[in-house]
Amino acid sequence: MAGLSKDTPNPTEIKLHRKSRLLEISFGDGKTFRIPCEFLRVYSPSAEVRGHSPGQEVLQVGKKDVNINHIEPVGNYAIQLTFSDGHNTGLYSWDLLYDYGVHQDKMWQRYLDRMEEAGASRDPVMGSRALGRQPGSR
Template sequence: MAGLDSKTPIPTAFKLHCRSGMLDVTFNDGKTFKFSCEFLRVYSPSAEVRGHGPGQEVLQLGKKDVSITHIEPVGNYAVRLDFSDGHNTGLYSWDLLYDYGLKQEAMWQHYLQRIEASGGSRTTTTL
């Protein structure tokens, strides 16, 4: 993960839409990204999801209805998101959120392909 520098856009607003399960993040360069809670959960930057190195990623199943229950600022560089399934160990830095916003569609399609290839489901946790 790249460190923050003077060019890293900084969030100016987080807006959680509980009914739709969407989190809007607005940055100081004027961009606003809309993330589903499911997307943020399955792409958590935690070791539990990412593993400890390339190729160790753990496919997250059954996260379609997960929601964000709490947003906790971490210093001036990140937020920790608490999810309804109990997961809360990922720190979402400003640069990570911005990068996710730019690459979200491709990342989502890759996730859906991995789910299909595994025979898994977005609604159940078993294969």
């Protein structure tokens, strides 16, 4: 994991609002971001979501009601989030969280556009069958 940018302020407070499903992060420069759990889940920095190289990103569907069950500090540079759907492999560095806070409106719109293009839904999928590509489709 690359080191932190010397320009990124450290968080001064991290609060989970379970009812509204928001992670509130206050940074040393006075900025506070309220980032939805769904946003953090669909933009997880894990290889499972991002893929192993550009263009391999996996669109996360049905995550509208996801929440964070646990927050684990990782050294002095990141947190690991455990989501209510069991996902827990992404490390959220202070740099990443700050960047997400600054760009979340644009990133969220890009996610909604990708969902629409794929004909997918943010609503949880009932049963065990997840939305996905049909065999033989591209």
